[in-house]
Amino acid sequence: MTSTVLPPPATAKTRAPRATLGERIASQLQRRGALAVLVLVCAIASATSSTFPTWSNISSILGNNAFVWLLALGMTFVIITGGIDLSVGSMYALGGVLGAYGSTHGTWLAVLLPLAVGAAWGTVQGLLVAKAGMAPFIVTLVGLLGLRGLLQAVTNEGATTYLVPAHSAFRNFGSGVWTPVLITAAFFVLGAVLLTRTGFGHTLTAMGGNEHAATLLGLPVVRAKVLVYLLSGTLAAAAGALGGARLGSGVTTIGVGYELTAIASVVIGGTLLTGGSGSIGGTASGVLLLAVIHNLIDHYFSQYGSAFTDTVNGGFLAAVVLLQTLLSRTQQLE
């Protein structure tokens, strides 16, 4: 069928169909759905509640949660590669304790000790996933349990509480409302640049989309995989240390289930749980949305108890993921 005489090349044009309006809206919603819902929820809450739009309420939403959001930032990178990091909640707690412990010996140690431990543990996890080919779920589940155990060992099973000295400069990292928010925002901006504007970020997205292809394209897949767990572990430890600075002590019981909240924020933010697509901006919207909803549920439903809060949270997550699935299906049907 191709033995005919070939015409000049320029005549053959391959024209892909332009995006339809519906498809474009669907794609935008999928990417910015969390932001749209966030704006909607805030507007409704501001209109109906007199306490929601007050400064004290907003500052408590932002200031108290900001450092935990860093877990979601690290998780975004991991999930974009198609992996998962369950160890961040335990790492958050360990980071706080190590930071408080380090601050008794000086601010530098308070910063460096958690970072070093987080980076080391993250590297081990990354090597196990990338080089040994183990499932990320299992490797980081080991991290979740193991780090909790390490935490118990460091604190004599919770008997020893490390306090940040009252005049340590370390406390400055977590004081007030704006310092945590600005630190967290700076990390998110750096993260967004890293993901969209560097070869490393492109490699992460590519390997999440099609790891086999990424390897054949000659991308450094193994290295990127190690680095992404290193990044997530370090960020989680840093978040924990900053949280410890805010609380003024290393709290051993903190951080349980934070990894799941982080995963939820990432997914609500439009990142595909299977990897290959996602954005830092989406995750930012996701964490804010979860925080606002938590705040509202606390406000309106506190008389029903905290169990109700979690149920509503779960239901909301299910609704968002369902919506996302439907959206991505319409895109594929195109």
Added chain:
Amino acid sequence: MVQQDLDPRSDSVLEVSGVHKSFAGVHALRDVGFALRPAEVHALIGENGAGKSTLIKVMTGVYRPDRGTVRLDGRDRDFRNPLEAQAAGISTIYQEVNLVPLMSVARNLYLGREPRRFGLVDVGRMNRQATQTLGRYGVDVDVTRPLRTLGLGAQQMVALARAVQVDARVVIMDEPTSSLEPREVETLFSVIRRLKEQGIAVVYVSHRLDELYAICDRVTVMRDGAVVHTGDIADLERLRLISLMLGREMSTVRDKGTTAFDAGGHERRTERPVLSAQNLTVRHRIRDVSLDIHAGEVVGLGGLLGAGRSETAKAIVGALGTESGSVEIEGRPMRRRSPAASIRAGVVMLAEDRKAEGIIPNLSVRENISLAALPRLSRAGLVNRAKQDEVVRFFMERLRIKASGPDQKVSDLSGGNQQKVLLARWMCLNPKVLLLDEPTRGIDVGAKAEVQAIIDELARDGLGVLLISSDLEELIEGSDRVVVLKDGHVVGDLVGQDVSEEGLLDAFATAPAVSPDAPAPDPDADPDAASETASDSAASTSAAPGTPDSPDDPAGTPQAPAQDPAAAPVKENHA
């Protein structure tokens, strides 16, 4: 910039010599030598499992050879991964588009070597450059959209643009046209010619012989992991090429082969076909394929790899979505085709890939056999165990399934017995038509003969059978009639005497001189449609000498014998 040859003996840009590679003790490559000259398009051809893909992977650093050398520009190279091979100037386009579907077109094009400003990726410049680059390949798209929103052909073009953009000395194309439309193939060819002008060597792997003769200078034929021929493609007749590839000489056609089929053939029970498929078209795979199967007859479906045989069977039962076409069973049209609907109507397909699409390894022989028939063996949702046992025992005896008992796990059985279990699974549905896709592939000789005897027996019992087989002997001796496919078209319907090795090879080699949009010259097809296209076909026959278009071709038209329409029985309606 061009490096001087360090080894004066070699005038090759890429040379592979003495390469051995085996996987788990099985030899995939045996002492393979392959030399690629600068500015040539070199065809690499062979049947499935001949070792082409393994050779390509050795050249591109995906595999490392057990023994032997890969030399680039006369220097020994030992690529440890695709990245090193790419950096050295060997680019590859894989058969399946190996890009990242969720990422934007531009990012796919520049993955790993993004244009930068201040150390960061310059997205604006990347998108502009991508638009320009793709424009040169005739792809005019919004480069910020995800790659998956493009058509397969356009995606393949992006892969091509990517491969060529890397400073390539050698470009390897593994079946680049399998998902391209004819006009996209033309664009591809013009790109290949431009590469040639720049002195870049191209390795071109394809099963489409017409393409090879149209664009390639030299050819290397592989079979069973070894190179069996290398030379100018112009000096090699199509027929000779095919017999090299299949490993059989034209002269060794035996009257009575080693298959277990009865030589007598079968007789049609009725005039009305039990299954009649009309003008089945599957995008990029098959076009206007029509065939009839009568009760009590074995219809062979022949063709080389990639001709669309499996796709035809899948399209008939609805396992593959069709763009157009219809299927009638005993004169009744099937409205919505799906595997379940086909089974209800009495048409069942034995899939080619036994492991992936057939057996359920952890279930017992009993469960595997009765799986599809469970609805018939159940009452009120409960399986009637006695009835189930009875059916299973009957078929285990009839098909001579060797197992310790119905409770043995099917994964413990030999390949031949697994195949019989699958046959039994379909037989207990009392089908009217049986579509068999490579029923004897990968099973030992004894079991093969038994399966063949069973096929014979079933046809004698009045079943309509469609037999797809790459084993020419099996196809010839097992079939009463052979429908030959090529590039997704029906190019022949061999009956009686023509059902022979020569007839088949002739049909394989014949270029279907029809424009791709016109229906194939199928004798079964509507005579009106055939005459409509006759003029088109005749025109393109005369305009398509099929010679390689290299101007310095000294041999003229060496493949003229194969091109002669009169030599091929299938061309009768054009003469």
